[in-house]
Amino acid sequence: MKRTTIGDVAAAAGVSAATVSRVLNGGAVKEDTATRVWAAAARLDYTPNALTKSIFAGRSNTIGVIIDDLRSPFYLDLMRGIDEVADANGSLVMFANTFHRSGHEVAQVQTMDEQRVRGLVVTTGDSTDERTGRMAAGGTPCVIVARPAPETQPNLHSVALDNVAAGRLMAAHVLACGHRSVGVVVSGGRPSQRDRTEGVRRGLAEAGVPLPPEAVVSVETDDRAEAALAKLLDRPVDVVACLTGRRTVAVHTALVARGLSIPDDIGFLTTDDFAWAPALGITVVAQPAHRMGQRAAELIIDNPGEPARLTFQPELLARTSCGERR
Amino acid sequence: MKRTTIGDVAAAAGVSAATVSRVLNGGAVKEDTATRVWAAAARLDYTPNALTKSIFAGRSNTIGVIIDDLRSPFYLDLMRGIDEVADANGSLVMFANTFHRSGHEVAQVQTMDEQRVRGLVVTTGDSTDERTGRMAAGGTPCVIVARPAPETQPNLHSVALDNVAAGRLMAAHVLACGHRSVGVVVSGGRPSQRDRTEGVRRGLAEAGVPLPPEAVVSVETDDRAEAALAKLLDRPVDVVACLTGRRTVAVHTALVARGLSIPDDIGFLTTDDFAWAPALGITVVAQPAHRMGQRAAELIIDNPGEPARLTFQPELLARTSCGERR
DNA sequence: TTGAAAGCGCTAACAC
DNA sequence: GTGTTAGCGCTTTCAA
Numbered sequence: 001m002k003r004t005t006i007g008d009v010a011a012a013a014g015v016s017a018a019t020v021s022r023v024l025n026g027g028a029v030k031e032d033t034a035t036r037v038w039a040a041a042a043r044l045d046y047t048p049n050a051l052t053k054s055i056f057a058g059r060s061n062t063i064g065v066i067i068d069d070l071r072s073p074f075y076l077d078l079m080r081g082i083d084e085v086a087d088a089n090g091s092l093v094m095f096a097n098t099f100h101r102s103g104h105e106v107a108q109v110q111t112m113d114e115q116r117v118r119g120l121v122v123t124t125g126d127s128t129d130e131r132t133g134r135m136a137a138g139g140t141p142c143v144i145v146a147r148p149a150p151e152t153q154p155n156l157h158s159v160a161l162d163n164v165a166a167g168r169l170m171a172a173h174v175l176a177c178g179h180r181s182v183g184v185v186v187s188g189g190r191p192s193q194r195d196r197t198e199g200v201r202r203g204l205a206e207a208g209v210p211l212p213p214e215a216v217v218s219v220e221t222d223d224r225a226e227a228a229l230a231k232l233l234d235r236p237v238d239v240v241a242c243l244t245g246r247r248t249v250a251v252h253t254a255l256v257a258r259g260l261s262i263p264d265d266i267g268f269l270t271t272d273d274f275a276w277a278p279a280l281g282i283t284v285v286a287q288p289a290h291r292m293g294q295r296a297a298e299l300i301i302d303n304p305g306e307p308a309r310l311t312f313q314p315e316l317l318a319r320t321s322c323g324e325r326r
Numbered sequence: 327m328k329r330t331t332i333g334d335v336a337a338a339a340g341v342s343a344a345t346v347s348r349v350l351n352g353g354a355v356k357e358d359t360a361t362r363v364w365a366a367a368a369r370l371d372y373t374p375n376a377l378t379k380s381i382f383a384g385r386s387n388t389i390g391v392i393i394d395d396l397r398s399p400f401y402l403d404l405m406r407g408i409d410e411v412a413d414a415n416g417s418l419v420m421f422a423n424t425f426h427r428s429g430h431e432v433a434q435v436q437t438m439d440e441q442r443v444r445g446l447v448v449t450t451g452d453s454t455d456e457r458t459g460r461m462a463a464g465g466t467p468c469v470i471v472a473r474p475a476p477e478t479q480p481n482l483h484s485v486a487l488d489n490v491a492a493g494r495l496m497a498a499h500v501l502a503c504g505h506r507s508v509g510v511v512v513s514g515g516r517p518s519q520r521d522r523t524e525g526v527r528r529g530l531a532e533a534g535v536p537l538p539p540e541a542v543v544s545v546e547t548d549d550r551a552e553a554a555l556a557k558l559l560d561r562p563v564d565v566v567a568c569l570t571g572r573r574t575v576a577v578h579t580a581l582v583a584r585g586l587s588i589p590d591d592i593g594f595l596t597t598d599d600f601a602w603a604p605a606l607g608i609t610v611v612a613q614p615a616h617r618m619g620q621r622a623a624e625l626i627i628d629n630p631g632e633p634a635r636l637t638f639q640p641e642l643l644a645r646t647s648c649g650e651r652r
Numbered sequence: 653t654t655g656a657a658a659g660c661g662c663t664a665a666c667a668c
Numbered sequence: 669g670t671g672t673t674a675g676c677g678c679t680t681t682c683a684a
Contacts, residue, residue: 003464016671018672021663022670028670030670047439047464050442051386051442051661053663055377055378055678056664056675056676070396071601079396083421096409096413096419097406097409114373138327249602249605275397279582341654343655343677356654379677
């Protein structure tokens with residue numbers, strides 16, 4: 001099944017391939033030549049080969065995105081932001097989902113590099129840092145999302161939340177609601193999780209409220225939420241702060257499964273806004289995920305000479321899940 | 327910023343480009359030659375150019391996916407299914423979000439064709455049918471999701487839900503819960519919406535319950551949900567059946583905003599399962615979205631000679647939002 | 653087992 | 669204006 005090439009069109013229109021190329025890309029051609037070429041192209045159903053074009057440019061017009069898990073509300077909004085800007089610039093988005101298959105992530109970065117993507121957005125942990133760094137060194141702009149870039153290097157940018165501020169916002173809110181004993185749920189030990197925990201700790205400390213180590217539990221997968229919560233609620237806890245949007249459903253469900261009513265028996269707040277949060281009255285600290293995605297894509301398209309480290313401020317969306325504010 | 331080419335590696339290893347190619351792709355080469363080549367490749371940080379490779383194959387190793395709006399739970403799960411199978415086969419996924427910008431969709435199909443995708447998954451309305459048909463005629467396997475393929479043609483497959491069955495399932499459930507006056511919400515007039523409505527109508531008719539035209543309203547965008555519901559609830563309605571997963575949040579919110587309590591004041595059920603449905607007790611008719619995505623990707627990778635029209639059966643997940651079953 | 657040479661579909665100099 | 673000629677980075681005959 002051979003496809004129509006530029007040569008076929010040229011032959012059909014009685015011109016050279018170069019002329020066809022000029023017609024298609026807006027060079028200087030006589031009007032009736034152009035007409036003949038367009039007609040021939042339409043008749044032969046000619047679709048130019050973008051792959052071949054990219055060879056000359058040295059790279060494709062596609063932005064690569066590597067994401068842990070699209071099901072997280074943050075990543076989904078991030079993705080939409082990237083897609084929007086890409087689309088507005090005539091770029092495409094190539095996407096790979098790691099699903100936390102560690103070891104696979106590095107291979108995916110490599111694959112994106114082989115595709116000669118115009119730029120790469122990575123949201124994985126630091127396992128990919130070395131490969132991403134080399135890619136940036138090779139001239140491909142890369143944006144690390146959700147944590148600061150590991151080192152200052154040309155073509156290597158980052159887009160992240162002020163995670164400490166997010167933690168502080170949560171602490172301030174639960175204190176304002178009259179809570180004193182806070183339980184914290186994180187997922188794994190990624191820097192963002194550590195920083196948010198630290199923010200909570202500092203925010204509470206300023207009000208003289210401690211956050212002992214046993215008040216912080218890690219939930220690695222959804223099905224371990226119940227067990228982790230059982231441990232967390234061994235000691236009296238007024239309010240549970242979930243520092244990871246990925247675990248919101250599981251933690252909320254585990255709370256309810258224990259027969260706890262929110263906010264009457266226990267307060268609850270989490271990270272990342274989501275479509276059902278208003279309906280459920282769940283208070284969240286939101287990241288400007290959509291905006292972050294847009295900026296990430298813009299960094300790739302504009303690729304400023306100076307490496308950029310963009311930090312975004314979180315926003316508290318107070319609803320009813322922590323009880324009334326006093 | 328010139329990147330390392332196969333020629334650079336060849337020169338460094340003291341062999342020809344052809345030999346390097348053979349080493350990289352597993353041809354017959356003497357062992358110590360291979361060793362020298364691998365060493366040179368590593369030293370020069372050689373990353374093969376997949377774009378150039380694709381020129382020879384005639385097409386890339388990427389599966390294109392065109393989706394209306396990723397925020398819909400169905401599409402997100404579909405996407406995950408596609409990605410999974412693609413990944414398992416060493417394929418990548420290239421993704422475009424139309425966001426219902428009509429007119430843009432056809433351009434996006436064309437763009438995917440220009441990228442010489444290995445295959446294309448389209449979820450848009452029929453505006454793209456002509457272009458997709460030509461793509462299939464040109465040899466690229468295409469899969470239309472959520473409605474049957476418009477015509478039987480080689481390389482053109484479809485993956486869809488049995489929408490009439492979905493409507494019947496809903497009708498049977500609301501009848502079993504003792505409801506008699508059903509209000510239906512659809513979004514636009516796409517075939518899937520029409521078929522589901524028809525299913526509801528037939529299911530009710532068999533029990534002698536009518537579904538008059540004024541019992542069906544269309545909600546085109548989220549912000550029009552309240553107005554549409556006001557109209558729908560002009561007449562007495564026991565239960566609202568939302569036939570589009572995309573509008574679940576908006577319709578549910580509009581119901582609650584009217585001061586209606588679910589299921590005490592009014593029953594509610596919708597299409598497509600979602601993460602928070604169990605927590606909210608919302609009954610849904612689910613599509614096997616993940617499975618459908620996998621099958622779509624498999625159709626592209628295996629591309630059977632006979633055009634396939636796959637139909638999937640919906641499943642009722644009964645929870646509490648329609649009241650107790652009698 | 654290896655290299656030289658041709659060519660994939662397209663663009664970009666350089667002539668005419 | 670338009671055609672000719674070189675490539676882009678890689679694979680694939682075809683000889684050696």
